Amino acid sequence: MDKELKRRIEEIYKDTEVEFPEANRMVLKTKKENLLPILEFLKREGFRQLKAISCVDWIEEGEFELVYLLSSLNTPLHIMVKVRVGRESPEIETIMKIFENAQVYEREIHELFGVKFRGNPDLSPLFLENWQNLPPFRKDFDTREYVKEKFEQIPFVEEKK
Amino acid sequence: MVMKIIEFIISPLVAFIIGVFFLGLSRKIVARIHQRYGPPIIQPLLDVIKLFHQKGFSHGVLFDLGLILSLAGSIVVILFLPFAGICPLKSSGGLLVILYVMLFLPLGIALSGGEGANPNISIGISRKLILSLGYEVPFLLIILSVMSFYRTISIVDIVNSQGGFRWALFSPLFLSGIAYFMILPAMLGMRPFDIVSAPQEISTGPQVEYGGKYLGLSHIQHAFSIFITIALFVDLFLGGGENIFYFFLKMLVVFVSMVLIHSVFPRLRLEQALRYLWRWPTVLAFLGVIISQIVR
Amino acid sequence: MDRKSIVKWIKEPGKMGHKYSLWAVYFCTGCGIIEIPPVITARWDAERFGVIPVATPRQANLFMITGYVSLKTLKAIIRTYEQMPEPKYTVAFGSCPINGGMYWDSYNTIKHIDKYIPIDGWIAGCMPRPEAIFIAVTKLWMMIDKGKADGYIRYRKNYKFYRRNQEKLFGKLPWPPLYPIEEEENG
């Protein structure tokens, strides 16, 4: 069944690589433009569950890799759909039309990595308070520097004036 | 006249002492059932003393007034309740007035809480009023059966006609007595009927905004309401008390059995509580009314 | 202790009341809250000391900050602390509130809680044992007795300072100041 799926995907979406790193795990590497059609296709195939969206910062390659984790209630197969976007102005179409629960995942990734999702109505911060720096999960964000800057300059009560 | 004034002072005082003692006792018993050591038995008193030394927050005039009204209502009810031969307001309306002044209690808290502008309070009060509608159905039937059995609305007469050992619980009214016993936890707000002030769901409901002396007063109010509910049961069904010791003993027996129920049951949802209250206690109370009409 | 000394109760009922009826606000911040259920239930039974958890800050006078504090939690902690009636006591629990603990270089976790709200006592350890809570409570009794548990007074006195520290983290806070700031400058 898995092989069948692989064959069909490769047939329809030409520039998609399909791998099986381990049992019951399928990795699809595809292009930005193919993301929505592939997700739609997979959803039709029965992978109705979007479990999470995660993001990897490939700083040397200058790219963010967005990973969409799908699973199905019928088969034990897990699918990871990987898409890469440029690091300079990371922007990608939202998948809310297909999986509505993507809204919060996208909001989180926007907050922590700065990837912009076109069409997502609410990308306001979830966890951070009053954040003015680089998004904190980027690899070029120096957390120790930031801590020094932000927290250590706040005085103790004893140091008052 | 002097006796009268002493009675006026002594009865709320006794009620307060008994109520606070019962609060402490319930905490101790629950602790022992949990196999804990438990707080000292005067812990509620310590809490009240502490609370009176804390700065409370007030949301407005009605926030204070409602609470005071509720407490004043409790005191008036206590003045109407005969115990151990003390009944300061004997001839001023009887059981019906007690029933009505008992309205002050939830209503005062409800008004005070409403000013608090907190939805937790509103939900708590809504639950409180619905629950009270739930237990009022059997409660009113019980009271009516007692009143029509003894053909009087004066509670002193009811107590007097149970002199000797002719307690109403052992008379044809025993079904009503059992029904009253079954709704007592709901009237006291004890488990399994503590949905009103469920701390985990609605943060103690009507008491959310109470701090400092407000909370202290609401504890005192709770103590009073424990006294009122159980004293009413003792007066109506266990023949009152010849002296304060007997009266206290009867109350103690009733209260300890309530606490035993309280300490082992989980909380009921409101619908479950209503379904319970409108089924068995109501059926028993209904039969009680019919029996009281036939046998009288 | 002197819980049973009637003379003291009559002399200074307020202080004795605060000592022996510590009501803790039920506020979970970090991993330390795991230690609280054994403390309040049958194994260690905090109720024998008069310590019980209550539902809202309005009813409480003891605030246990249990574990690391993220920025968002700090906002809630400040709000909760300001809603508690005076006198109020705070105990910081575990090493994270003291100096950040294992989160010393985290971008979103507070390093020193006492920069933002006053703390009366610290319990060190990662995590402290439940017994440590009782030691803290008895220490707190002594501090209240000697009048050293004065965090709320310090807060009122240095409110402008604390508020400024808080606003350095959060920008402008949505709620109005607890105490008037201008008056404090004059006096």
Next chain:
Amino acid sequence: MNLEILLSIAFGGAFLTYISGKISPRLRDFLAVLISLILTGFLGYLYGKTQQISYFSFLGIPLLLRINTLSWFFAIAIQVITTLSILFSLSYMRGKERLDFYYLMMLLVNAGMLGIVLAGDLLSFYIFWEIMSWSAFLLISYNRGAALEAGMKYIVMSIIGSICMLVAMISLYTNYSTLNISQISSQISSASSGYILFIVILLFVAFGIKNAVWPFHTWLPPAHSEAPSPFSAVLSGVLIKMGTFGFVLLMYVIAGLNIFLTLGRGSLHYVISLLAGITILIPTFIAIFQDDAKRLLAWSSISQVGYIIVGIAIGTSMGFAGGLFHFFNHAFFKALLFLCIGAVEYRVSTRDLNSLGGLIKKMPFIFFGTLVGVCGLIGVPLTNGFVSKWLIYKTLILNDYPFLAFVALLGTWGTILYSYKLLHNVFLGSLPTRFEKIQEAPVTMRIPVVILSLIILLFGILPGIPLKIVNSIAVSAGFPSLDVSIWGISSEKGTLNMVNIFTAVLISLVFMRLIFQMGEKRVRIPQEDSYAAGSYIPIDKYNYTLEFYQPLFRMIKPYFRDFVDVFYSKIVKAGRGLSDRTRKIYCGDLGYYVTYIVLFLAILIAIKLWGKVW
């Protein structure tokens, strides 16, 4: 002579006001208040006088006016409520159209009601009844739209009632060739009990429709909620009580106490009490789930009418006194509540209970008025409602109607639920930001509220003042006298002493206030500083009003809805089966009611034909 002058002032004043409105609106307002004040003064002067005069002769039938304690008791309530409502209208109605017409109708209703209670014969009773009904119709449909529909519903049912009354009147006239009430009452005792029953049932329908006794109540909720608020106060306070007056007249003056208690082998008064019991119970539980403040109060009016009828119909001196006294009290507290809600509506221009809240901070005056009214409605001790309800309960308990007593007491607990909902959803809770600029109601609205609140508290603490009058009415109706004193009632089985209760409450209040003072000083905080689990409260969202009693609703909804549905669908079915033609003539909602009532009449006539059964 006095009565003629009184009625001429009432009617003439109404038209004078209308004409003066064409000259200057200010003059009209002034005249309307002045005339009602003059009438109030006049009625005050008439206290304790008894007279009967013939003022006109129509086809040889002398038309009579008379005044006795019963008429005076009703007349003064009518006049006070109308006066205060007109005072209230001054600012409530300002800026609305057709104001001349409004005041004319208001005064005409008033005059009609005065005429009804002062009428000495059935013909003038009928004439005034029709004047009142039609001008009330015009006032109910004053706002057009939905109001017109409500008015239509009202007038259709009203006409059916009038027809019943007319039939009864003609029947009486053909039998006794007189319409004088006192003459009829002296002659009717010799009639067969079947005939009396026929008359009583016909008149019961006539008065029951006006009084909104279950199952004739359907016109009332829309009419009350759609009418202008000051008129709602009159409507609920006194106009529907004309039915009560009719009942008293019918049961204790025309039929007489002894005959009434033996009618239908002594079961008629019990049947009427049972109907009243249903009238208490069902509308109370419907009122709990209303979302429109005035509709809630309207349902509450129906249930309170139940208390009045139960007290009057039970046929003991205490019950009679309780019922009459409850009429008096209900007039005041229900008028107060309608006026308060009117004031709120005037300021915030909505009365939807789900979108209000927190108005106590802006309108404390109106809030305390509402609080007093609600306390009276529940019957909290120290308000007048308590005394009358106490009398009714005591009668029911001591005369072995435990289940009626249960229904009455349970109705009170239902009353607590809906009246707290009213208070909470309008005045308590958090204030939405859109109401930041709301002001307290204007002075002309506050004066009636204050007067009514004071009356309620005064008669609650010293119930003896009205109870003495009620007692003398009861004595003249043939009841044994009650032992009434200024502070309450004494009897061997439980006495009521309001002064004792008042003192006890006062002392405990002062005592608790002192204890309250003992604690540490309190800090005043704004409503924004409320517990929200550590976060700052979301403005305008931190309120709980929608579906206030949702768990209860979930519990009793099947029974509650099924009951009403089954009730109406059965009637409709019966109507369809028996008289299809009637249904075709009156199609739509109203038609069902009409069919239903016509059917009822048919049954009555059938009973009359086989009347020899009795």
